[in-house]
Amino acid sequence: MNNFAFNVERFFDILINKGGYKEVLEGLLNTMIIAVGGLLIGIVIGTLIATVRVMPKYKAAIRVMDKICSFYVGFFRGTPMVVQLLVFYFVLLPLLGIKLTSVAVAIVVFGLNSGAYISEIMRGGILSVDPGQMEGGRSVGLSYSTTMLKVVIPQAVKNILPTMGNEFIALVKETSVVSFIGAKDLYLTFQNIGNATYEYMVPYLSMAIIYIVVVCLITVLIKVMERRLRKSDRGR
Amino acid sequence: MIEVVNLCKSFGDNNVLKNISTTIKKGEKVVVIGPSGSGKSTFLRCLNCMEDPTSGSIIFGGVDIADPKVDINIHRQKMGMVFQHFNLFNNKTVIENIMMAPVYVATKKLKKQKRNNTLIALHLKKGTPEKIDTSVQKIKEQAHDKAIELLKRIGLEDKADAYPSSLSGGQKQRVAIIRSLAMDPDVILFDEPTSALDPEMVGEVLDLMKDLANQGMTMVVVTHEMGFAKEVATRVIFMDDGRMIEEGSPEEFFVNPKTERCKDFLSKVLV
Numbered sequence: 001m002n003n004f005a006f007n008v009e010r011f012f013d014i015l016i017n018k019g020g021y022k023e024v025l026e027g028l029l030n031t032m033i034i035a036v037g038g039l040l041i042g043i044v045i046g047t048l049i050a051t052v053r054v055m056p057k058y059k060a061a062i063r064v065m066d067k068i069c070s071f072y073v074g075f076f077r078g079t080p081m082v083v084q085l086l087v088f089y090f091v092l093l094p095l096l097g098i099k100l101t102s103v104a105v106a107i108v109v110f111g112l113n114s115g116a117y118i119s120e121i122m123r124g125g126i127l128s129v130d131p132g133q134m135e136g137g138r139s140v141g142l143s144y145s146t147t148m149l150k151v152v153i154p155q156a157v158k159n160i161l162p163t164m165g166n167e168f169i170a171l172v173k174e175t176s177v178v179s180f181i182g183a184k185d186l187y188l189t190f191q192n193i194g195n196a197t198y199e200y201m202v203p204y205l206s207m208a209i210i211y212i213v214v215v216c217l218i219t220v221l222i223k224v225m226e227r228r229l230r231k232s233d234r235g236r
Numbered sequence: 237m238i239e240v241v242n243l244c245k246s247f248g249d250n251n252v253l254k255n256i257s258t259t260i261k262k263g264e265k266v267v268v269i270g271p272s273g274s275g276k277s278t279f280l281r282c283l284n285c286m287e288d289p290t291s292g293s294i295i296f297g298g299v300d301i302a303d304p305k306v307d308i309n310i311h312r313q314k315m316g317m318v319f320q321h322f323n324l325f326n327n328k329t330v331i332e333n334i335m336m337a338p339v340y341v342a343t344k345k346l347k348k349q350k351r352n353n354t355l356i357a358l359h360l361k362k363g364t365p366e367k368i369d370t371s372v373q374k375i376k377e378q379a380h381d382k383a384i385e386l387l388k389r390i391g392l393e394d395k396a397d398a399y400p401s402s403l404s405g406g407q408k409q410r411v412a413i414i415r416s417l418a419m420d421p422d423v424i425l426f427d428e429p430t431s432a433l434d435p436e437m438v439g440e441v442l443d444l445m446k447d448l449a450n451q452g453m454t455m456v457v458v459t460h461e462m463g464f465a466k467e468v469a470t471r472v473i474f475m476d477d478g479r480m481i482e483e484g485s486p487e488e489f490f491v492n493p494k495t496e497r498c499k500d501f502l503s504k505v506l507v
Contacts (some may be wrong), residue, residue, distance in 0.1 A: 142336070180392075
């Protein structure tokens with residue numbers, strides 16, 4: 001037990017007196033930037049793909065787009081995130097001669113990856129909205145896209161919010177793999193602290209606590225959003 | 237006003253409508269009746285291409301709207317539709333439901349005018365710039381005033397900011413009717429407007445429809461309300477098995493049906 005107390009003491013010494021907290025904050029910030037950026041890109045890509053996939057398939061162009069989208073979803077759901085990160089960072093970027101920081105690459109790859117998952121969540125959400133809503137919009141002369149954007153998708157979003165919360169939480173925790181391409185996130189920071197002292201228990205426990213706190217905050221945030229969106233259900 | 241020529245509709249191998257031709261004139265109130273599965277709802281939904289006809293044409297305002305190349309949205313603005321299940325936008329308040337289409341159409345037109353004028357000003361296009369005497373703000377105010385006026389007509393102006401989920405069925409259907417009225421349509425299509433209502437609420441919806449009929453609105457109504465058909469219709473169409481079996485004035489249809497099928501149907505319906 002003495003040993004544990006000593007380890008805790010040394011850990012806080014590194015954290016506070018030797019400026020370790022700055023590193024931790026930077027790591028936390030990177031983790032959140034990657035997760036939030038990935039989620040935002042994912043929502044845009046996911047919504048676009050979902051919209052294409054629920055469109056009536058009369059026109060050849062839409063059928064082709066549908067095939068492309070289903071290939072995209074198949075590819076990004078079929079390969080591990082780590083592999084996508086490695087391929088993107090070490091193969092694709094040098095091949096195209098583009099220079100990007102590892103955090104930027106992580107945001108893009110997380111966005112592309114979560115876009116594939118969110119598209120299926122969104123598609124389920126859109127299909128859960130009564131088809132009569134679309135008919136109502138079309139009957140007054142609104143176009144398919146306007147009705148989709150103003151009427152169907154807002155209702156779909158309300159239905160899928162709990163699942164989207166899941167996706168966001170998974171995304172936050174999954175950022176721990178970005179250390180593979182050297183992006184400095186929460187995990188890499190605490191690993192560095194552990195490496196410096198050859199003692200891993202205290203840093204890793206602290207890391208777990210930070211992840212739990214972040215996830216709890218997200219859960220609360222989603223609940224608040226849900227309550228606000230449910231406004232139209234209860235009536236007034 | 238609407239001319240239906242050789243309209244056919246099939247879902248896969250199931251031929252729902254078989255060669256229907258008829259003309260609906262301005263000011264007519266056409267009531268379509270018939271047993272379930274006779275294709276009367278499909279017929280109505282084909283009139284504004286909510287279902288794409290398999291073959292045949294629907295001439296509305298001199299244009300064949302069954303042609304997939306036609307911009308159907310423009311024509312639907314002049315063809316209101318009222319559904320069995322109301323189909324109000326659940327995520328919008330009552331007044332937003334009513335204002336949405338008029339605001340959308342007017343702002344779209346305004347944007348187009350502005351774009352045109354910019355192109356002309358930049359010498360990218362020939363012509364004289366149109367004078368723009370409106371703004372998005374004005375359009376919204378006008379639509380709002382009109383929506384309030386329509387709500388007053390049905391006595392629901394105090395529900396303007398309520399969501400559809402807090403309205404009764406009859407109130408929802410009346411809002412749905414004035415939502416289609418907000419576009420100043422030439423004709424309104426009613427798809428079993430009272431079938432999903434509590435018996436108590438049927439009256440208020442039918443009253444509003446009668447009111448519209450008296451003002452000269454062209455109406456096509458699919459319904460099981462024989463009383464309404466007798467009272468309001470200028471023409472009754474009887475459909476069975478995807479065909480128009482009989483059509484005529486309500487007097488001759490209800491009193492003196494020509495075909496056996498109609499007699500049979502009426503004997504079961506009118507007790």
